[in-house]
Amino acid sequence: MxxxxxxxxxxxxxxxxxxxxxxxxxxxxxxxxxxxxxxxxxxxxxxxxxxxxxxxxxxxxxxxxxxxxxxxxxxxxxxxxxxxxxxxxxxxxxxxxxxxxxxxxxxxxxxxxxxxxxxxxxxxxxxxxxxxxxxxxxxxxxxxxxxxxxxxxxxATYGIGWNPKLIKDEDVPNTWAELLKSEWRGRVAINAFSLNPLDYYSFALGKDETLKMAKATLDNKPVLERGTAAATRAISVGQAPVGLSAFHIAGRSEGVKFKLFSDFIPLNxxxxxxxxxxxxxxxxxxxxxxxxxxxxxxxxxxEPLPRAGDKGSPLADMIAERVKGGAKILTETSLEDTKQALSVRSAIADLMTR
CATH class of the missing domain: 3.40.190.10 (Periplasmic binding protein-like II)
Structure with missing residues (x-):
């Protein structure tokens, strides 16, 4: 490499x-x-x-x-x-x-x-x-x-997935920051690979603030799973009522509802x-x-392959609605962004091994 x-x-x-x-x-x-x-x-x-x-x-x-x-x-x-x-x-x-x-x-x-x-x-x-x-x-x-x-x-457009058998729609958090509250301790399923897609938050918040979010997330004892699909499965089977998922993965998962966050939309x-x-x-x-x-x-x-650029598609409409409400899309627009995401991902991985 x-x-x-x-x-x-x-x-x-x-x-x-x-x-x-x-x-x-x-x-x-x-x-x-x-x-x-x-x-x-x-x-x-x-x-x-x-x-x-x-x-x-x-x-x-x-x-x-x-x-x-x-x-x-x-x-x-x-x-x-x-x-x-x-x-x-x-x-x-x-x-x-x-x-x-x-x-x-x-x-x-x-x-x-x-x-x-x-x-x-x-x-x-x-x-x-x-x-x-x-x-x-x-x-x-x-x-x-x-x-x-x-x-x-x-x-791969990330947001929050939830199991409607375990939580009411109106009680589901709207931002990652809300998941850091003590009431969600041990109740959130997240990808164990550098807390993906948290590295994308550095595009809006910077590296230091993103690492603070990573530490707060880990301190809240999330249910860590090997991949976003695995985290979504944990929601589906009731291992956690909510968790970080992606539009296309949640759409393929039985018993999981999905929405984009209201403030930031990580998009890979x-x-x-x-x-x-x-x-x-x-x-x-x-x-x-x-x-x-x-x-x-x-x-x-x-097997749905949603793309944000496909106008009139469910994903495009969902993103447009959130952006209209003030949400910001977080995505790589250059190889410099890719470099930054790699750096933050590496730092989060280091934080997780301490």
């Missing part, structure tokens, strides 16, 4: 080189070339964690092949993007790679690969604009520092991306462009 300093200095230097319009245009193939290349390749190795069910994978594969008249065999492994990234780094320099499409990693996971040139910007709109008119707008949702190197697949953009070592690069590019535009409706019918 690269040091934070080398990661960001290298990424900044690379951005100035790879994002030049002339360089992108010179390398751009035609859509027809991509489609013919995909037909010849005939296979696709996908390592995307969400959607994660076999039923969703089968429905997406069927719709993809029917849309383009292909007969591509798609092998889908719902692997963690951190593990896949580590694998890609280990494969770097070898004759061929083993993964075509990776996800759903955030800026942290993507930037580690970007820094090593395992990911490079790609002219999505130029190649696929006629087939998928929305591809330019979708591609531009990615932070500027990584634009072209990834496409948005899902926004999750991406899919095609490594330069992809063994089937044409099929991979076509699949990534289709899945994040037309194909997102197919995926959503199986």
């Amino acid at each position: 690269a040091t934070v300093r080398s990661l960001f200095t290298t990424a900044a230097a690379m951005a100035s080189v790879f994002l030049s319009a002339g360089a992108v245009q010179a390398q751009a193939p035609s859509y027809e070339q991509i489609l013919e290349g995909a037909r010849k390749e005939g296979r696709l190795f996908v390592a995307v964690s969400s959607p994660g069910t076999p039923q969703a994978h089968a429905a997406i594969a069927k719709a993809f092949n029917e849309r383009f008249g292909l007969n591509i065999t798609i092998e889908w492994n719902a692997a963690n993007p951190v593990q896949t990234g580590t694998k890609l780094i280990a494969e770097r320099g070898r004759a061929g790679g083993s993964v075509d499409v990776v996800g759903a990693g955030g800026a942290q996971e993507a930037s580690v690969l970007f820094e090593r040139q395992i990911l490079k910007p790609y002219p999505w709109a130029e190649v696929f604009g006629k087939q998928f008119p929305q591809i330019e707008e979708v591609a531009n949702r990615v932070m500027k520092d990584l634009r072209g190197a990834a496409l948005p697949i899902l926004d 953009n999750l991406y899919i991306y095609v490594p330069e070592s992809a063994p089937n690069p044409n099929a991979a590019r076509l699949f990534a462009a289709w899945l994040t535009t037309e194909g997102i409706t197919v995926a959503n019918a199986q």
Whole structure:
């Protein structure tokens, strides 16, 4: 794993080189070339964690092949993007790679690969604009520092989940700060991984105040679980009446209601991306462009992949309502933000081991 300093200095230097319009245009193939290349390749190795069910994978594969008249065999492994990234780094320099499409990693996971040139910007709109008119707008949702190197697949949007069998809706706290009151001692389920997404609060409060919140949270003896999904499960089974959850996770969990906090909305953009070592690069590019535009409706019918940028969607409407009431969205808008979040996350992890 690269040091934070080398990661960001290298990424900044690379951005100035790879994002030049002339360089992108010179390398751009035609859509027809991509489609013919995909037909010849005939296979696709996908390592995307969400959607994660076999039923969703089968429905997406069927719709993809029917849309383009292909007969591509798609092998889908719902692997963690951190593990896949580590694998890609280990494969770097070898004759061929083993993964075509990776996800759903955030800026942290993507930037580690970007820094090593395992990911490079790609002219999505130029190649696929006629087939998928929305591809330019979708591609531009990615932070500027990584634009072209990834496409948005899902926004992990955090708030509070609760079990309505254990607590009345009107008694559910509206902010993280309210969860620090003594009445919630031992009654809140939270992700044990650096109290995710507390690091995002540093974008509004600064590092010192965020660490004070972390200490107060730990002093209140939360129910710590291995991941946000696990924390949501703890709410579902009644281990805790409330807890930190995410819109898409709560929506997939039986017996859990969800709302965004009224003051801050932590939002982690999750991406899919095609490594330069992809063994089937044409099929991979076509699949990534289709899945994040037309194909997102197919995926959503199986396993919701909410994105804040999809206007009129339940998540977009929920966010708009909160923002209208004064809530502030906390998200990474640059690799400097990613660097800050990493620093705060590390400090919270240190605090938890004391």
